[in-house]
Amino acid sequence: MELSEHIKTANVEDAVLRQPLHPAARGTLCVTGHHLLFSDREESSPQHFLLLLRNIDAIEKRMSGSSGTITIKCKDLCVLQLDIPGMEQCLNIARSIETLSCLENVSEMYPFFYRPSDQSLKDQWGLSSTEKHYSQMTDLHDRWRVSSVNRDYSVCPTYPQAVIVPKDINDEMLVKAAKFRHGGRFPVLCYYHRKNGMVIMRSSQPLTGANRKRCREDELLLQAVIDGSDKGYIIDTRSSQQAQQARMTGGGFESKSCYSCWKRLHRQVERGKALQESLIKLVEACGNDSHNMDRWLSKLENSKWLSHVQTALSTAGLLAECVERDGHSVLVHCSEGTDSTLLISTVAQLIMDPCCRTLEGFLALLEREWVQAGHPFQKRCAHSAYSHARLQQESPVFLLLLDCVWQLLHQFPLALGFSEALLLRLATEAYASSYGTFLCNSDKERSVAILSMKTLCLFQALLRPKERRCYANPLYERTELAIWPSVHPQSLQLWRGYFLRWTQQARHLEEAQEEIRNMVILWEKMFEYVCFNFFMLS
């Protein structure tokens, strides 16, 4: 079925668009297969407004007489309103939006049609790969190897083709260990700490089940990780109670008796439905202007979002502390190993590793730890906070990550090479994008859809000089030290730039940010000029 068949009314004259921070505009509305296009009638300077249909989370129709009003709530939390003359036109448009905003078939989505003139499909896709990551870390070559046991995705459908594992463990053992882990996600290396040679591993839960099954190969694999060291830590991002309960459904945890050198730490990091509900409550509270102070604070508390941020940061801090301060390797996992596991390991890497804190380093980290490591973006980001659809697999884990990174940026404004604008852009792109990067749920699905040939890569696009200017942190100063965030509740803040993005106050702050950028650029030029003159004169 062609997309155009969903469009009964393609053009509406005399529609009115109301969007936050702008005066209402009257003009022509167009619906295409992937966009809403609105052009106002200002003769002198016509304004166009383009909205990706995928960005629409929910719509509400209201009819009054012969005209109708559609309220559009976007996944980037913007709320728009369209007044459309003619009841039938209005209903047609609403129906088109409803269908076209949640297309299920990947190959119909916009990234497959997005062809900007300044970018080409032949451009390089992606920044990082397991092999590249491995080759950058020469220190670990004598104890670790790249295994392509998963080259046809048969061992683990959600892992990339290549993974880094201990040298002593051969591929047959990996296959067996994978059978003992949920979804085949056997322990693989995700971070090597140069300072002391310790590593972060991640996996999914072991399938010990109610009758305490064991797997010799899995035990050997973990033993090989701490080879030469006295112990390691396992950070289970579930409470010990949850881990116990998981045994009833075939999951479980590494018991003390079978993994004697590993010390288990339980920290409950929320994910899944609870996190989605938390986001919904928070956005609801931010969208209601009639609350008084007490009501707002109680809603904020009730949403628990900031508690989740606090837990995530402190668990990541704990992980980093194990590696950097205590000098031991760590295995981190939850149940599936595709959500909070990735969240914790990513934040910990940002805390410890200065290479991850540059603009390129951060994007490469996201690509490795989220896209390639199999965070199911398409399922998790199908809907955002406004949707009335029944919750399925939606969960804003990636958004929580960005919030945690923002808290880091807030506490260490000089240590990160990228700006808040980048985090906002990523938060938007993860939910609706012209690029292929966040499509699909795993490396396997992406290779089936041939994304790297048929769509453009967001990360590459963000690194182009023009874009880089907006997303680099003008005050960045590299520090080799670990950046330990404070996790006192008083130190954490609501990410106003995101949750209150469409308010006048957010604009003032943005202006101030822009001011910083301009000042720094001016001073740098000035400094260069002075240095140049100095050079000439001496």
Added chain:
Amino acid sequence: GTLYLTATHLIFVESSSNNSTSILHHHIASVEKLSLTTTGCPLVIQCRNFRVVHFVIQRERDCHDVYSSLLRLRQPVSYEELYAFSYNPKQNDQQREEGWQLIDLGAEFERMGVPCDQWQLTDVNRDYKVCETYPRDLYVPITASKPIIVGSSKFRSKGRFPVLTYFYQEKKAAVCRCSQPLSGFSARCLEDESMLQAISKANHNSRFVYVMDTRPKLNALANRAAGKGYENEDNYSNIRFQFVGIENIHVMRTSLQKLLEVTGTRSLSMSDYLVGLESSGWLRHIKAIVDAAIFLTKAVTGEGASVLVHCSDGWDRTAQVCSLGSLLMDPYYRTIKGFMVLIEKDWISFGHKFADRCDQLDGDPKEVSPIFTQFLECVWQLTEQFPQSFEFSEWFLLQIHEHVHSCQYGNFLGNNQRQREELQLRDRTHSLWAFLMSEKQNYLNPFYSPAFSELHPVLEPSTLPYHFKFWRNMYHQFDRSMHPRQSILKTILTLRENSRNGESMLQALENVSALTELQQLGVTPVATSEPPAPPPTRDQRSNDGQEEVGEEAIEGTDTERTVEGSSATESRKQRYGELEGTYNSELAKEEPAVVSLEFGVARMTC
């Protein structure tokens, strides 16, 4: 380390690093002796600038001595004992005199365009006869004759009759202030009615005057029983009466106490913090004050109407609302000098009772209340919403707050101008404003844009609840672990300084090609707002004769003032979870290591 008590300061010197911490006795809000532990006798000192210091003193007898000395020292009985009278920053009399002349309120009223054809200076309070808590120079409508003034003052609580505090030249609208009328249930006063009439007539733009009673209606009603109350709209022609519902000093005091209790809790969880923030009501009160100021601003700038503001006595809520309103209306008050003028005018000269509210002398604890702190916080909330509108940064506000309580300068001593004259403060103490002005560089806001102010002369802040934040740098100024480790402000100032140096260097190069100075080109460290080291130069002799208490232990986290966090993280005491011991500890556990220093050797005891 070693603890020293002097006549004015408590000084702690760490024996390992020679770092010293000094606390002014006037800053000490409370001293508490906790029960004896194995390491010694703990002493907790809470300061008015929200610093909390824990000492552990090994011998109980020493601890008791320190405790009782501090109790005596922190609460002087007479003004002469205050630090301001002994503080000497090595200035001669002329410099001191110039310092006091920095702020001239007469010139300020002239700047507003007063006196003019409708407003005049009156000398009725020349000898503080009509109202002893008002300044000598007062501005009233031309048509308000002396009998009207005197009559009106008799009908107002504490004689505080309606006078001009801000004149909005563009619309000739006035902001006036007074105290509540002594109306009881039915009393009237014709002079007072003509006074309001005169204010109304002085403004041709509007047919009526707003009368803002900043109290909740219930409080105003209750006051009627005591023969006070509020204006009856039937008796006053052309007024529009409005309650705005800011709570009284007692509610505010309790609210801040609750807030500090919550934020002072160890291992505070996010939920408890937010619930505590809500139940303290602190931000609700802050919002109420900003809301009232917005109401005032809209009436004056929007409708061009004059407004009369009062509460009960007209020196707490009235001061908050008038000053905050003026700040919203007039960009001048958002500059460093202008902000000083504003405080001098609406707070100092109009008789906000600093001595009572800040507990300068051993007074009635029921009179103590963080009214001025609230005002500073309201201003801070505005600076957060309008980063480009203020010439000063947060550190300016913090520094003012510091010195309101330090009693190091004469400005805030006493309760009113009359008392200050009796104390001869101008001759015997120094002015804070001169000191702050000399350090102006440290308080500049790098984002300040006069062009933005020209574009937006009147600020229209949003008071939607999510725009109010907890002011961490005020209430946790000394908790190093809580602050951002790196500061944008500091970096920007450094960069700007560098570029200025570069600029001037370039000029030097162009003028004289003297190459000798060029070594300085690159990096020049910029001083941020370091605390003014208050070295007591005179009268250092302690009451107890330089009592030395050895073998102290001090908690690491609270000891050092951090204006800006350091970028390194070595000093961090906070941990995310204990790695040794029990692993089920909840969340991140802040476990400041208590270091017991024995004969200068540190030994971890925790």
